[in-house]
Amino acid sequence: MDDGVAGPVQDARQYAELPAHMRLYRGGELSGGRIAFETWGRLSSQRDNAILLFTGLSPAAHAASSTADPRDGWWEAMLGPGLAIDTDRYFVICINSLGGCFGSSGPASIDPGTGERWGVRFPEVAVEDIARGGFEVLRHLRIRQLAAVIGPSLGGMVVLSFVAQYPDVARRLVCISGTAAAAPVAIALRSVQREAILRDPQWKGGNYHPDEPPRTGMRLARKLGTVTYRSAAEWNQRFGREPLAASRVTALPGGFSPHFAIEGYLESQAERFVRSFDANSYLYLSRAMDRFELLEHGPSLAAIFARAQLEAALVIGVESDFLFAIGEQATVAAGLETAGVPTTFARLASVEGHDAFLVDIASFDPAIRRFLAAN
Amino acid sequence: MDDGVAGPVQDARQYAELPAHMRLYRGGELSGGRIAFETWGRLSSQRDNAILLFTGLSPAAHAASSTADPRDGWWEAMLGPGLAIDTDRYFVICINSLGGCFGSSGPASIDPGTGERWGVRFPEVAVEDIARGGFEVLRHLRIRQLAAVIGPSLGGMVVLSFVAQYPDVARRLVCISGTAAAAPVAIALRSVQREAILRDPQWKGGNYHPDEPPRTGMRLARKLGTVTYRSAAEWNQRFGREPLAASRVTALPGGFSPHFAIEGYLESQAERFVRSFDANSYLYLSRAMDRFELLEHGPSLAAIFARAQLEAALVIGVESDFLFAIGEQATVAAGLETAGVPTTFARLASVEGHDAFLVDIASFDPAIRRFLAAN
Numbered sequence: 001m002d003d004g005v006a007g008p009v010q011d012a013r014q015y016a017e018l019p020a021h022m023r024l025y026r027g028g029e030l031s032g033g034r035i036a037f038e039t040w041g042r043l044s045s046q047r048d049n050a051i052l053l054f055t056g057l058s059p060a061a062h063a064a065s066s067t068a069d070p071r072d073g074w075w076e077a078m079l080g081p082g083l084a085i086d087t088d089r090y091f092v093i094c095i096n097s098l099g100g101c102f103g104s105s106g107p108a109s110i111d112p113g114t115g116e117r118w119g120v121r122f123p124e125v126a127v128e129d130i131a132r133g134g135f136e137v138l139r140h141l142r143i144r145q146l147a148a149v150i151g152p153s154l155g156g157m158v159v160l161s162f163v164a165q166y167p168d169v170a171r172r173l174v175c176i177s178g179t180a181a182a183a184p185v186a187i188a189l190r191s192v193q194r195e196a197i198l199r200d201p202q203w204k205g206g207n208y209h210p211d212e213p214p215r216t217g218m219r220l221a222r223k224l225g226t227v228t229y230r231s232a233a234e235w236n237q238r239f240g241r242e243p244l245a246a247s248r249v250t251a252l253p254g255g256f257s258p259h260f261a262i263e264g265y266l267e268s269q270a271e272r273f274v275r276s277f278d279a280n281s282y283l284y285l286s287r288a289m290d291r292f293e294l295l296e297h298g299p300s301l302a303a304i305f306a307r308a309q310l311e312a313a314l315v316i317g318v319e320s321d322f323l324f325a326i327g328e329q330a331t332v333a334a335g336l337e338t339a340g341v342p343t344t345f346a347r348l349a350s351v352e353g354h355d356a357f358l359v360d361i362a363s364f365d366p367a368i369r370r371f372l373a374a375n
Numbered sequence: 376m377d378d379g380v381a382g383p384v385q386d387a388r389q390y391a392e393l394p395a396h397m398r399l400y401r402g403g404e405l406s407g408g409r410i411a412f413e414t415w416g417r418l419s420s421q422r423d424n425a426i427l428l429f430t431g432l433s434p435a436a437h438a439a440s441s442t443a444d445p446r447d448g449w450w451e452a453m454l455g456p457g458l459a460i461d462t463d464r465y466f467v468i469c470i471n472s473l474g475g476c477f478g479s480s481g482p483a484s485i486d487p488g489t490g491e492r493w494g495v496r497f498p499e500v501a502v503e504d505i506a507r508g509g510f511e512v513l514r515h516l517r518i519r520q521l522a523a524v525i526g527p528s529l530g531g532m533v534v535l536s537f538v539a540q541y542p543d544v545a546r547r548l549v550c551i552s553g554t555a556a557a558a559p560v561a562i563a564l565r566s567v568q569r570e571a572i573l574r575d576p577q578w579k580g581g582n583y584h585p586d587e588p589p590r591t592g593m594r595l596a597r598k599l600g601t602v603t604y605r606s607a608a609e610w611n612q613r614f615g616r617e618p619l620a621a622s623r624v625t626a627l628p629g630g631f632s633p634h635f636a637i638e639g640y641l642e643s644q645a646e647r648f649v650r651s652f653d654a655n656s657y658l659y660l661s662r663a664m665d666r667f668e669l670l671e672h673g674p675s676l677a678a679i680f681a682r683a684q685l686e687a688a689l690v691i692g693v694e695s696d697f698l699f700a701i702g703e704q705a706t707v708a709a710g711l712e713t714a715g716v717p718t719t720f721a722r723l724a725s726v727e728g729h730d731a732f733l734v735d736i737a738s739f740d741p742a743i744r745r746f747l748a749a750n
Contacts, residue, residue, distance in 0.1 A: 120628070120629035120630065124630060181616060182616075183607060183610070183611060184607075184610035184611060184613075184614045184615060184616065184635065184637040185602065185606075185607035185610045185611075187616075187635050187637055187638070188598075188601075188602045188610065188637050188638065188641060189599075189602055191598075191633065191635075191637075191638045191641065192595060192598045192599050192602065192641070194631055195594070195595060195598070195627070196571065196595055198627055198628065198629070198631055199591045199594075199595075201576065205628050205629065206628070206629050216574045219570070219574075220567060220570060220571055220574075220595065223563075223566075223567045223570070224564075224567050224599065226563075227560065227563045227564055227567065231560075232558060232559075232560035232697070232700060235558070235559035235560045235563065236558060236559060236560075238559075239559045240559060241556060241557075241559065241562075241668065252570070252573050253495070253573065253580050253581070254495035254573070254580065254581050254655075254658070255495065255499060255662075256569055256573055256658055256662060258566065259665065259666065260559065260562050260566075260665065262559040262562055262563050262566075263562070263563070263566045266563060266566065266567070280629075283629070283631060287630075287631060290634065290635065291634065293616065322607070322697075325607060
């Protein structure tokens with residue numbers, strides 16, 4: 001997925017304090033935590049036009065540009081005046097995940113109890129806690145009901161968790177390339193990514209200096225992520241067996257330097273990620289994705305969704321998604337239908353795999369636009 | 376793919392010397408090289424019943440048990456008296472790839488010029504050189520014509536290269552889960568695997584001691600390989616979200632120990648591989664797979680195959696293969712057909728992905744048996 005956007009230049013972030021001592025879903029306790037978020041549009045006088053947006057693993061709350069921060073956001077083409085998520089109509093709140101590294105409390109932030117970086121002393125974060133972070137932002141903003149809760153990828157897990165935990169808050173649900181529980185192939189790949197970081201000597205038990213992160217582990221994790229976020233068909237179209245331009249060849253010893261253009265692409269993705277994302281945050285959010293199991297909240301998906309009091313739901317899946325297979329979205333959609341929720345299941349043929357929601361705006365825009373306009 | 380089998384207990388290996396100074400396909404020169412092989416069955420008096428078998432990346436020449444070495448081989452169920460590759464009828468020769476580490480010359484073997492391990496001073500090995508190794512074994516055995524040349528995975532590349540380089544030797548071709556040129560997704564994954572090894576401090580520029588290999592890099596490479604050799608559907612069936620038995624949990628720091636059964640499976644695969652395979656060999660053969668391009672041998676696949684004077688061909692592909700996609704086998708089969716070679720294209724629905732040839736014997740046995748019996 002695309003990198004988060006962060007930097008000291010401009011900043012549209014706002015913050016909501018979490019309860020002073022917050023019990024987390026897997027049993028730990030977080031003291032003095034906070035959630036970073038950004039907003040677009042205006043809250044109506046009835047306070048009934050808010051959309052809560054959760055992100056994938058790596059983006060910040062900066063989903064789109066604004067006066068306060070004119071840089072492009074991670075969903076720039078989807079969120080704004082007149083766009084599919086229309087900020088002329090909706091007050092949109094995007095949440096930086098608890099455990100992340102773009103303003104919300106996480107292993108890279110300072111433990112107010114010690115004045116030092118949390119590192120791996122930060123309590124285990126579950127998908128449920130990320131949903132809770134969004135809920136606490138709503139409380140902070142004195143918003144009791146949502147026009148919709150929307151999330152792609154990890155965010156697609158978070159929105160399911162959100163409606164399970166706060167059944168009377170969201171009127172509508174948009175779950176994009178998410179799942180009610182990660183498949184073993186996704187678990188296996190994330191396990192390898194985490195191990196690459198954990199076994200990098202520079203990880204130092206999680207106590208690396210921010211300027212000396214476990215670069216090798218992060219590079220490997222991101223390269224592997226990049227391969228699996230897209231699809232074989234897209235790589236065929238974009239790169240084929242095109243050789244890497246000589247000027248872009250990074251020397252590696254023993255005659256094993258990159259040779260093909262796709263290797264150069266992985267390289268640029270990896271370098272960008274190492275500069276922008278915290279390794280411990282990566283470990284925390286990756287583990288949260290593996291362990292998420294919506295069925296912990298009820299005997300069946302239908303029972304969970306029936307309790308959620310949704311007026312309508314949109315489930316979007318992509319046929320070429322290798323990490324969150326289309327069948328997983330079909331399972332979510334079927335659970336919603338069984339629960340009696342009017343559900344649209346958009347099965348998209350995008351070639352961009354799991355990342356399609358960031359790229360194939362031509363397919364995602366009408367699906368989301370139609371749903372939000374009709375309901 | 377399944378690990379190679381090697382050990383000092385018993386040994387059925389024979390050796391063929393390579394030419395004293397052998398020019399390799401990518402320009403290097405190998406002095407004092409040799410190829411390890413094993414054989415089953417008896418060569419007919421006309422010397423016309425030989426089958427040459429190439430392997431995937433990691434197996435040894437020990438494809439099946441024999442009196443000289445009764446341990447199970449990597450294709451035990453497929454090769455033997457009365458089996459699909461019938462050693463009552465055929466004289467079968469299995470080749471340990473040049474660059475490998477089970478008897479043939481490679482980076483782990485001793486450079487006779489210096490008395491030291493080659494390491495990365497070993498010249499670059501191409502798929503063409505592995506094919507050449509098989510050809511030199513035939514010369515050693517004074518065999519001028521083959522009843523068939525057979526190979527799965529990397530071996531499926533080698534057999535294509537073999538018929539391109541030695542057009543009058545093999546009467547029949549069996550190409551299993553191979554390709555005429557690796558797809559970018561496979562290149563990307565192998566690139567990440569190689570980088571995991573190359574950046575492991577224990578790799579030491581390729582000069583690690585055999586007892587202190589780059590374990591972390593090899594473990595990561597093998598785990599990633601294991602994920603991609605099978606299919607998401609198989610992992611769903613075999614493991615689902617089953618937790619890892621507590622006794623099998625390997626502690627990792629920071630609360631990031633394996634949690635799911637599939638992680639334990641990756642762990643056992645990785646440990647077995649680190650013990651049995653040489654890291655530099657892995658790098659060499661992995662690079663050879665990326666760079667293989669059959670079209671270097673002619674203007675079109677059809678032109679290459681037309682020159683090869685094949686009497687018949689069998690191409691087998693597996694629909695769930697993520698690394699060597701079914702479309703790549705279809706391309707090979709189409710090239711053969713255009714060349715006028717009577718071709719059977721077996722498109723198998725096995726759930727085991729790229730590794731199916733090792734596991735789904737119920738599908739592979741009849742396909743290969745029928746082809747060899749009918750032609």
